[in-house]
Amino acid sequence: MKTRAVYCFGYTTKWVAGKRQKNYTKQLPGYHFYLLLLNGEHKENAVLLLQALIRKRFNDKYTVTILSHRLQYLRKQSHNQQYFFNTIISNGLKVYEDPKHPIYPLKIDMVRDIEFTMNYWKNRMLAAGSFLATAQNEKMNQPALITNALLQQAVQQIIMALLDLFLSYHPNIYSTKYMLRLSECVPGIEPLFDNSEEDRKLRQLLSANIDMIKHKNLDTESIEDSDRLYTKCRDFYDMAKRLGQTELELLANLK
Incomplete structure (x- = not known):
């Protein structure tokens, strides 16, 4: 998959057995991250494969939910969909960007419908x-x-x-x-x-x-x-x- 950029737009904390620890503990929590992946091509089952690979690589301590979208179709999305992508590109945490193909916001001062x-x-x-x-x-x-x-x-x-x-x-x-x-x-x-x-x-x-x-x-x-x-x-x-x-x-x- 030709990945153009990856943005993190949120995370949740993963405690043991899915429950938040009430008392002090030396055991650090895991995290589940929400990622927007912008790519240049479609690959069948890519999201499921990437999510499984990350889960396995970090032994389930760090997991992800990936939103995968082809960059060329962003401007063809509905107005509010463009608003979402524009907000993440402008304000999300940029995890990766292809240095040869920088990503820019779709519009400036975009207003939600x-x-x-x-x-x-x-x-x-x-x-x-x-x-x-x-x-x-x-x-x-x-x-x-x-x-x-x-x-x-x-x-x-x-x-x-x-x-x-x-x-x-x-x-x-x-x-x-x-x-x-x-x-x-x-x-x-x-x-x-x-x-x-x-x-x-x-x-x-x-x-x-x-x-x-x-x-x-x-x-x-x-x-x-x-x-x-x-x-x-x-x-x-x-x-x-x-x-x-x-x-x-x-x-x-x-x-």
């Missing part, structure tokens, strides 16, 4: 609420696997709403695991799952490939697990709404 952001938030959260309501109201009339698929769609809609509202970013990878990790760079968002055995199981259920509905026996999943997953997803939705409402009020004052 707040009206679009408010409308996008409204529609994504409306869709998420509808998926959650259907999952809850029809759970006794449908297989647990169908309920899990509805919850997956709800969570993806919530994360897309959060990423647009707080970052003006629309992901080009729709893996649920990838989106869950990316959502953690949003200020104030608590992870949907912790590292407990039960939560790892629920994360796996939520992240399952929705295409399995075409092939898998629909009666194999547990209704009880789906109920627990619904509760977590509903709490995540409520948290997102609270944080989103505060952010929307701040944005409204800028109009």
Whole structure:
């Protein structure tokens, strides 16, 4: 891959077992970094391979979520997508830049389209609420696997709403695991799952490939697990709404 530049735009701290240490300890935490990679060509599965390579190289102490985009397409993105890239290029921590091909901001003093952001938030959260309501109201009339698929769609809609509202970013990878990790760079968002055995199981259920509905026996999943997953997803939705409402009020004052 012909990498033109790499920017870091955030990080989270990784404590043992996913929990922050309350008392003094000599053990230093690990870190998860969020990186924007600008490249000159597309390579299949490059993001997953790079993320796995870094995880292995540092024995899981340092991990990354990578946003990979071809430089030549940046100016063809929507206005708010350009705003995101422009902000990272202007203010992010530059980790690497090809010395022969320096990167410059797309525009100077670029202004965000707040009206679009408010409308996008409204529609994504409306869709998420509808998926959650259907999952809850029809759970006794449908297989647990169908309920899990509805919850997956709800969570993806919530994360897309959060990423647009707080970052003006629309992901080009729709893996649920990838989106869950990316959502953690949003200020104030608590992870949907912790590292407990039960939560790892629920994360796996939520992240399952929705295409399995075409092939898998629909009666194999547990209704009880789906109920627990619904509760977590509903709490995540409520948290997102609270944080989103505060952010929307701040944005409204800028109009």
